[in-house]
Amino acid sequence: MKPAPFEYQAPDSLEAALDVLARHGGDAKVLAGGQSLIPVLNFRLAQPALLVDLNKLAELSFIRRGEDGGLRIGAMTRHRSLERDPLVREAAPLLAETVPWIAHPQIRNRGTAGGSLAHADPAAELPAIAVALRARFLLRKAGGERWVTAADFFQGLFTTALEPEELLVEIALPPMPERTGWSFQEIARRHGDYATVGIAAQVTLEEDGRCREARLVYLSVGQTPVEARAAAALLAGTDLGPEAVRAAAETASREEMNPTGDVHATPEFKRHLARVLTGRALRSAAERARQGRS
Amino acid sequence: MSSGTYDVSVTVNGERHQRAVEPRLLLSDFLRHDLGLTGTHVGCEHGVCGACTVLLDGEPVRSCILLAVQADGHAVTTVEGLAPGPESLHPLQEAFWECHGLQCGFCTPGFLMTLVPFLEENPDPSELEIRQALSGNLCRCTGYQHIVDSVLLAAAKGREAKQS
Numbered sequence: 001m002k003p004a005p006f007e008y009q010a011p012d013s014l015e016a017a018l019d020v021l022a023r024h025g026g027d028a029k030v031l032a033g034g035q036s037l038i039p040v041l042n043f044r045l046a047q048p049a050l051l052v053d054l055n056k057l058a059e060l061s062f063i064r065r066g067e068d069g070g071l072r073i074g075a076m077t078r079h080r081s082l083e084r085d086p087l088v089r090e091a092a093p094l095l096a097e098t099v100p101w102i103a104h105p106q107i108r109n110r111g112t113a114g115g116s117l118a119h120a121d122p123a124a125e126l127p128a129i130a131v132a133l134r135a136r137f138l139l140r141k142a143g144g145e146r147w148v149t150a151a152d153f154f155q156g157l158f159t160t161a162l163e164p165e166e167l168l169v170e171i172a173l174p175p176m177p178e179r180t181g182w183s184f185q186e187i188a189r190r191h192g193d194y195a196t197v198g199i200a201a202q203v204t205l206e207e208d209g210r211c212r213e214a215r216l217v218y219l220s221v222g223q224t225p226v227e228a229r230a231a232a233a234l235l236a237g238t239d240l241g242p243e244a245v246r247a248a249a250e251t252a253s254r255e256e257m258n259p260t261g262d263v264h265a266t267p268e269f270k271r272h273l274a275r276v277l278t279g280r281a282l283r284s285a286a287e288r289a290r291q292g293r294s
Numbered sequence: 295m296s297s298g299t300y301d302v303s304v305t306v307n308g309e310r311h312q313r314a315v316e317p318r319l320l321l322s323d324f325l326r327h328d329l330g331l332t333g334t335h336v337g338c339e340h341g342v343c344g345a346c347t348v349l350l351d352g353e354p355v356r357s358c359i360l361l362a363v364q365a366d367g368h369a370v371t372t373v374e375g376l377a378p379g380p381e382s383l384h385p386l387q388e389a390f391w392e393c394h395g396l397q398c399g400f401c402t403p404g405f406l407m408t409l410v411p412f413l414e415e416n417p418d419p420s421e422l423e424i425r426q427a428l429s430g431n432l433c434r435c436t437g438y439q440h441i442v443d444s445v446l447l448a449a450a451k452g453r454e455a456k457q458s
Contacts, residue, residue, distance in 0.1 A: 001318050002339060008300065008317030008363060031361075038359040039340035041318075051317065055364055080353070104430025106344060106408065109353040110360065191429040 003041035010053040014060065014140070018167060020052050022142040025164030028052050032076060032115030035107050060114070060169055063087055069175035071095075075114025075168050083108060092173050094133060094182035094202055098125050101184065104192040114168045117153070120160045120224070123194040125186070127154055128225040130171065132200040132217040138170040139163075147172075154224040179205040179212075181289030183281040186219075187273050189264060195220045196265050197273040201281035203240060205289045211235050216248070216278060221257040221270060228252035231278070240286040249278035302366040306331065307375030315362045322346040324362035325372055333373040333403050337432070344431030347404040348372050354408045373403035376410065385455075386410055386448045395444030397435030405431050409445055417452055419445070 006029075011017040021028060029048035031037055032055075040046045054060065060076035063085050071091040073082070082088050082099045089096040102108055102116070102125050116126040117137065130137075130150035137148050139162060153161045162168060176182075186198035198219040204212045214235040216228040231252035238244035252274060259270035299314040306329060313328050322339070325331045325348070334357060337343035341359040348357045349371035357370075376384040386406055389395065396402040405428060412419070412427045419427070424445045425438070433441060 001316065001323070002320060003318040005316070005318055008361075010363070034359055034361070034364075035341060035356075038320075038361070042320075042340050042359070053361075053364065104344070105412070105427065106347055106354045106356050106430050107341070109350070109355050191426050 002044075003038070004044050004047040006041075006048055007050040008053065009050065010056050012056045014057055014167075014169065015142075017052060017054060017057060018140060018142040018165075020050075021165045021167060024050050024052075025166075028164075030054060030118070030167065032118070033078065033111035034115075035103070035111040036115070036119045036121065054167075065091065066172055066175075071173040073113050073171040073173070075112065075117075075170060077113045079103075079108035079111045079113070079116075080105075082113065092133060092176065094184060094200060095129055095173070097182065098129050098184040098200065101125050101186050101188075101192075101195075101198070107192075113171060117150075117171070118160060118162060118168050120154055120158050121194075122154075122157060122222060122224050122226075123220040125184075125195070125198065125200075125219060128198065128200045128217045128219040129184070131225045131227055132202055132215050133173050136172045137168050138172070139166045140169050141166045150225075151227070157223045177204045179207070179289055179292055181205075181285040181287065181292065183284035183288070185277040185281045185284075187277065197221060197259070197270050197277060199274065199277045199281045201278070201285045203235070203282065203285045203289050205286075209239065209290065211238050211240050211244075211286075214240075214248070214282070216252055216281075218252070218257060218274060221259040221274060226257050228256040228278075230256055235282070240282060245279050245282045245286075248282065249275045252278055300363050300366075302363055304362070304365045304367075305369040307371055313362075317361060317363050319362045320358055321348070321360040321362045321365050321370070322357040324365070325357060325370070328362075331372050331374050335400055335403055337400070337404075342432070343401070343404070344408060345401050345404040347407040347431065349407055349411065352411065354411055371407070373406055376406060384410065385451060386413065386444070389444040389448035389451065390441070393440050393444040393447055395436065395441045401431060401433045401435075405433070405441060409448075413445065413449055413452065417449060417456075419449060421446065 027049040031053040060074040062074040066072045135150040182202045186195040200217045203214045214232040218226045231248040253271045259267045261267045335345040337345035339358045346358040
């Protein structure tokens with residue numbers, strides 16, 4: 001047997017799951033898709049006393065339009081469902097563009113939106129997308145619930161705002177504003193591997209075509225998804241032309257990230273990739289926003 | 295709640311199996327050790343190499359990062375379930391044979407179980423699509439070219455068969 005022994009419970013309702021976590025939160029690990037957790041168990045890097053399997057909670061698997069016109073996604077929705085759902089393409093095209101970059105098909109068939117977010121790997125795609133799209137997460141526990149913004153949720157390497165007895169149950173994405181363009185760009189050594197560097201970009205234009213708001217969120221360049229706010233501020237009011245894009249890419253890659261090197265990329269190389277990908281993402285996002293304007 | 299065993303009922307290649315298993319038993323080990331279906335190979339055992347890929351309710355998944363208890367009530371297809379009979383091969387297996395899509399063969403079951411559903415969904419894939427589809431499977435012998443050739447051949451034959 002690879003993993004160390006653990007107790008196992010697979011509650012068949014959310015209430016029952018929250019009840020288990022209320023009683024055992026600190027000793028329990030929540031099993032969603034398991035695509036990160038079970039490798040960790042196999043290596044015995046984690047030896048939880050209890051595994052709470054959410055896979056029987058059909059009520060947490062959904063994709064639907066929110067009352068505000070945005071998107072509501074159940075935490076147990078698998079990446080593959082996000083990839084195939086026409087509503088995701090329509091309501092959250094940045095998310096739709098990104099999902100095929102999440103690992104490999106075998107992983108996407110099991111991995112879940114909530115699991116990826118709660119795992120909070122800074123090299124993963126979904127946390128960066130959630131920050132870029134101003135997502136909010138519904139965290140529930142027995143007898144209570146709260147909404148947390150994506151920006152507040154990710155607190156550090158594999159560390160989130162979740163308390164041991166809390167469960168991330170739903171993701172809310174606000175509606176996409178008019179005249180908005182998006183782009184996701186990533187460099188990985190092999191398609192499906194973790195990104196060496198990646199960026200999620202979204203720009204919204206004024207009626208006259210100038211940039212009202214830009215968002216630049218990077219993965220694999222820090223302990224959490226890294227948003228380049230100063231670079232985005234440089235873009236506001238510009239025509240998103242080559243000069244503005246170059247200035248933003250310089251600021252983001254020089255001043256707003258602190259990548260650590262690994263065997264494949266030095267910090268300097270990661271900054272270089274971030275600069276290049278920022279240019280590509282902004283050009284593509286601006287082009288889409290201009291097309292949507294007419 | 296006890297750390298004992300859990301009763302699971304899994305349909306594997308059309309046949310229902312009931313066993314009492316420890317919750318920490320991986321699906322890959324359940325298939326190999328409990329059911330004797332050793333066609334599912336285990337390489338890395340942490341979800342990187344793809345050798346252990348099987349179909350869970352028709353979708354490819356990595357059986358080394360799935361617990362056997364999670365397959366309770368579900369249908370699993372392993373490489374043993376691909377061929378229509380003992381004297382014949384699945385068309386993709388035929389194509390692997392014809393194009394030398396395997397050398398040592400260790401990774402082959404995982405490739406087959408990944409690519410069979412891929413071809414059902416994409417009967418006319420480009421070479422790039424094939425390479426992306428098999429990006430989650432590692433082969434240390436052939437360098438992938440012959441595997442890609444095999445998939446292209448199987449796809450072409452599949453389209454021919456449909457037309458005739």
